[in-house]
Amino acid sequence: MTKNITRRDWLVGTTAVASGLVFAGAASGQDMSEMMNMGAPISKDNPIRMTNNENPYGINPKAMDVIHEAYKKAHLYNFTIGRRLTKVIADMEGIPQGCVIVGAGSGQFLMAAGVVAGLAGGNLVAPSPTFGSITRYAKNFGAEIIEVPVNEDDLHISLDSTRAAMNDETTTVYLCNPNNPIPSIIEKNALEEFCLEVSKTAMVVIDEAYYEYARDEDFSTMAHLVADNPNIVILRTASKIHGFANVRIGFAFAHPDTLAKLQQFRSSTTSYPAMMGAITSYQDTEYQKFIIDKNYESLEILYEMFEELGLQYIKSNANFTFFHAGRDATEVREKLLEFGILVGRKYRTHPNWVRVSTAKPEEMRYMVEVYKREFG
Numbered sequence: 001m002t003k004n005i006t007r008r009d010w011l012v013g014t015t016a017v018a019s020g021l022v023f024a025g026a027a028s029g030q031d032m033s034e035m036m037n038m039g040a041p042i043s044k045d046n047p048i049r050m051t052n053n054e055n056p057y058g059i060n061p062k063a064m065d066v067i068h069e070a071y072k073k074a075h076l077y078n079f080t081i082g083r084r085l086t087k088v089i090a091d092m093e094g095i096p097q098g099c100v101i102v103g104a105g106s107g108q109f110l111m112a113a114g115v116v117a118g119l120a121g122g123n124l125v126a127p128s129p130t131f132g133s134i135t136r137y138a139k140n141f142g143a144e145i146i147e148v149p150v151n152e153d154d155l156h157i158s159l160d161s162t163r164a165a166m167n168d169e170t171t172t173v174y175l176c177n178p179n180n181p182i183p184s185i186i187e188k189n190a191l192e193e194f195c196l197e198v199s200k201t202a203m204v205v206i207d208e209a210y211y212e213y214a215r216d217e218d219f220s221t222m223a224h225l226v227a228d229n230p231n232i233v234i235l236r237t238a239s240k241i242h243g244f245a246n247v248r249i250g251f252a253f254a255h256p257d258t259l260a261k262l263q264q265f266r267s268s269t270t271s272y273p274a275m276m277g278a279i280t281s282y283q284d285t286e287y288q289k290f291i292i293d294k295n296y297e298s299l300e301i302l303y304e305m306f307e308e309l310g311l312q313y314i315k316s317n318a319n320f321t322f323f324h325a326g327r328d329a330t331e332v333r334e335k336l337l338e339f340g341i342l343v344g345r346k347y348r349t350h351p352n353w354v355r356v357s358t359a360k361p362e363e364m365r366y367m368v369e370v371y372k373r374e375f376g
């Protein structure tokens, strides 16, 4: 591919441009022989998944029915269903429909933004640690990556440090809010101020993959900014609360001119059954509430153990938490796997911290039992 994207192509109207329901019952005290996962006994080869921040209850049953039915028409191209879905989402967000596009997961838009940022040259500024997709693409396509370490004490993303890391060559700033693997949030007023200021000179990409789980009153989406600010992109996914990880639905919210640039670099479209399922799933707030409530029930089970064992941890605004195990994360991962539990991988920046995705409460209780026995 030729390197034919300029900073001017990426940034719009900026000074930079001018200058360049399965309600599971409680269970505790279970041993591994009684525990089932996906219809089979749990084991090292069929572990309870606490590693990819998935929805342990799966797709909304009503959406699943719609998806099955939609497959009867999946042999036909459908060029209108996307508009029905983006209308539902735009109305929910209170933004113009022209500011929403749907794709096969938000990863597709992270890729597109990363490619454009890479081809634009200069640098992309991102917190560390964070979700690595956009930085990987930006680096592969030619951008320098400037990593901004999270605060040492509370592990929060620092907007001041992010500003300080930027320079005249910065074309893009990526923020993940709530962050991943550290499920903390950025205070909403400070973030809005940051977006308005920084978008004058750089593209601000905010990944809100865990948006639906965030309960902190200081959290807010920045979706309301996109219509009037062409250099702000918001990303959402149905992979988490909607359980669509392998169905593939994600959204980008941005000014139509900015969406047109991302569209040039997206890899594929999603399917009619996926979009039909999403229309049902997004509108069924009852099921979403059930998933959120179960998520927080599971988190409480973990927090109780962390408190009991005196382990430092991050209060979560997502469907996972991050805790200081006081030992190598790989050792924890391998030991838990022996008992049919798969937690997150080791992070380079925080080798003694472990990310645990929430499973069902009864599975969390089992994990707590095993963890206390092995490491307590």
Ligand SMILES: Cc1ncc(COP(=O)(O)O)c(C=O)c1O
Binding pocket: 052, 053, 104, 105, 106, 107, 108, 131, 176, 180, 207, 209, 210, 236, 237, 238, 239, 245, 249, 250
């Ligand atoms: C922060 C973040 N963004 C994006 C994604 C990718 O989501 P999708 O499945 O929509 O591509 C993930 C997946 O784990 C994530 O954690």
